[in-house]
Amino acid sequence: MLLSGKTLAWISRNNKDNISNNLQIIGWMYYKKYDSLLTLCENFKNLKSFKIYSEVIELLQKEISKSEEKDSLEKCISFLNECPKADGILEESIKNLIEDAINKTHKNDISSQQKLFENWLSTREEKLNEQIQRLSRAQRIVEVEKKQKELEVQEQKLWFFENEEKIDLEIENKEKLHTSTEKNDIDVNDENYIPPEILPKRK
Template sequence: MLRHSRKVLLKNNVCPIIYQKKNFLTQEYKCTEAWKNMNSSPVFNKININDFYNVVDQNYTSKGVISAIDVDIFANAIKDSSHLEELKDMLHKLRLSAETGNMLESTRQATVRNFMEFGDINELVEILKNPLNFGVFLDYYSANILLDHLITTANYELAARVASLVMLQEEYDNDITCALCQYACFKYITDYVPPEPAPAPPEQKNKKVEEIKIRIKFLRNPYFDDHFDIQDTITLSGKTLAWISERATDNLSNNLQLVGWLIYKKFDKLTAFCETLNKEKSFKVYGEVLKLLQREAGLVEPESKPILENCFAILSKVEKTSSDVSLEESLKNAIENAINKSHKNDVSDQQQLYTSWSKIRDEKLAEQAQRLDRARRLQLVQEKQKEMQDEEQKLWFFENEDQIDLEIEDKEKLTDKSTLKKKATKTTDENYIPPEIRPKKK
């Protein structure tokens, strides 16, 4: 629609006013009002967030127990940056407890929104990269909001890292998420500058080094799963681009898939895919793909260089796309098309989710209140039974005097044995005479 209106204005010799696009997603997509309404429950008006954290922390320290609903209420009650460290601490403690399986989805999205609004994006990405310790995973909507923020602020490295998290979760059902992930990874790959090799350490004369041997129980065999073990952001970007683009067959996705296999260094798959595309008459290659092939051919090891040169030769014979349309511009158009297609449904789904999350929270709170009330009443019953037993013992003391004396004697025997053992160990320690050490005779 925007391109059509631009063409009409140019045809009529009218200079259009160019507005700089700040975000791909609109404010409506973020559903800020629906999120605030979800957290406007009367429960939050009764909470003093400082005291609430102290009570939960003391309960965890003394009993080792923490409730998922308490963490959810704390996460959604945060209004400034002063409680983000406490939230991080509570997420970690919940992850260490048996309640971690009961973490609510609203807790995860609240964590993302709080760190985006009040905290540091770098710290948020570190939390997302470490689900083993914090248990925070992205859903489609929080991923879209976070990716949109990182892309529009030109923080492509963190955006590519977030896109790789989506890839690691292997969730590709949302078109907006896939398009944003493709754009983030492509921008990071094109802007990537390989680090300069570290200078060689100065040569040192051979010195005798004393060997230190350590006894270990077993030696773990080295293993690399080529998925969760990948730590390099550029490699993750290539794999993300290849895996997400693999699910579609349009011309743009095919070009991005080529870039993905290239950066992922899966040259066998790259060669096979180039030969497949060479046979398709509808395929057109972008100039940026050929430039990336040339760039990587100059960086790879000598044995891999002929493979990339062969791929470049195959793609050079393929019909090129129009020089007016770049790969980046096509990606932006793909994002706009995905947003136009899914925006209304995503907003509606989010509003329904927030309503259901509010109901789930109320149900969990009611269940916890009943459970605590039951435990409190059980404790009162046990205390009453103990009082009745003590009263019964007083009333029937003379009838059960012999039995009580026997119990007292048994207790005294136990205490006497323990004290005797302690005394015996002390005496042996006091009477211990160390052996005399004499100098060796020459």
């Protein structure tokens, strides 16, 4: 219970609304920091905007029966009885406060999600355009390479037709040379072969 009271006191002190002020009283009470509680109640007595919930005074009265610091608690009740009374029930007021906070957070969450979705759409479109541009460049490169190959083939064909007569002439000369070589190639094993006459050397 001490830890719960400490947590409630420290959390509620960060807010200045009336509900948080009432919860802060409860927190210091359960934390059994009666000096701090007494100072707080005296300050709230002089705070015009503060209104005390009847449930808080009832909790203080119950605490008196269990505590040895009866005088401090009775003084706290005395200070708080001088404060205006809050309308409604503390528990219901807390529920309404939580619902309001949820609704505000809910709206902020929706707004944040919408912005995130819009950013995602923008980023998606940007990346898609980049991908399309890359594909387009790659396709153009393929087309250029294909065109270069076609030009090379056309160039080879043109070169062949321009040099066709020269090529035919070279082929014809090679065939003549081959035929002439065959005629001059005499078989020494032939029966009609007559070796050349060898003359004596002159002295």
